Amino acid sequence: MSSLPSCRFRHAALVGKYQARGIRPVLEDVAHILARAGLDVSLERETAQNTGMTEYPPLTIKEIGKQCDLAVVLGGDGTMLAIARELAPFNIPLIGINQGRLGFITDIQLKDIATALPSILAGQYEEEQRAMLEGAVLRPMRGAGFETIYDGYAINEVVVSRGATASMVELRAEIDGQFVANYRADGLIVASPTGSTAYALSAGGPIMHPGLGGWVIVPIASHTMSNRPLVVSDDVTITIEIVAGRDASMNFDMQSLASLLHGDRVTVRRSPHKVRFLHPKGWNYYATLRRKLRWNEGVS
Incomplete structure (x- = not known):
């Protein structure tokens, strides 16, 4: 043998x-x-x-x-x-x-x-490194300033969303301190390229190649039709403030949860850590998309 x-x-x-x-x-x-x-x-x-x-x-x-x-x-x-x-x-x-x-x-x-x-x-493998998100919840303190009440990492996405029985939430988004938009929606997704084929995709976001250095911000069922997905660099800090709405929450990869109050701010930035995946030799990202999303089915 x-x-x-x-x-x-x-x-x-x-x-x-x-x-x-x-x-x-x-x-x-x-x-x-x-x-x-x-x-x-x-x-x-x-x-x-x-x-x-x-x-x-x-x-x-x-x-x-x-x-x-x-x-x-x-x-x-x-x-x-x-x-x-x-x-x-x-x-x-x-x-x-x-x-x-x-x-x-x-x-x-x-x-x-x-x-x-x-x-x-x-x-005999293909090694791939994937970027991660780092998120935190900042709560206003009495007097001035904010305290961090929750933080964690995500590979797919950080999501701020309304409660199960509540109406839509109103969110204010900033990038590196610059105002971007107010969103009246069911929530807001900040997704990595890895997460662009997950919840963000079902909410209408684009598919991003995992080698891209960027995030995509995707509104969930926005009240304003002109609020569209926005692709940004991954070297920025995204801040989402809870302006209005009851029972809002934040989750990492749809697995861990933090309850949010009015005035809370969620910050999202690139994590210092990356995830290392080992794929079989010959692995191809586009072939994975084609197979998993069933592209070209019925095409001879």
Whole structure:
């Protein structure tokens, strides 16, 4: 039997969407591939606890960041977004195995694991770095000034939106201190190029190539038809002030939430961290768009 190519990595952490049916056998298959390639293998702690897998040591996210030089994520884009945000400060590359639906950033299909994963481990991959957003909520203090009450990172988007039972909100947007527009809408999305194929796309925003250094600001169901998506440089600070509306909130990648009050300001800027994705050799962004968005269906 021919020997496996030498591995470029030393210690891999395996992260799985443990709520998914039938996840354990797939996790075990992936772990065996990693071990056969010569890697030490660990499981993210919640993945280990919820699947009952005991063959590999469990690690917290912080421990993964300090001990591992690779993370393999099994799930959909939501699973990848959650773990990528936490691991970005550690600069660990990520491999995504798609067990969800769209899979824009988890691009290895389950049927291809046995061939695609060993090749990547041997160094046959395309590395891509994606920019992240850093958002914060600033609340006016009594007297003067603002205090930061919430902050976090997003890979796809930061969204300011109305409450579930409330009418539209009124928002004031500035870029680097310069007034841009007032928006009466259901909300406002600030999306990265990665997020331009997510919520921003469904709200009518453009698709941005991930190599572009920019953000897109997209109103959600704006009361004024002339309020259109706006593409801006990623070296600016975007400020969104809550002018009117009840029960407004802010979220990062549709996963974490902060309640907002009148006068609160949401700031969005480029994060100092980037996310590193490892794709199979020959991976192509436009082919991904074509496949996931079903372009050219029915065209011979």
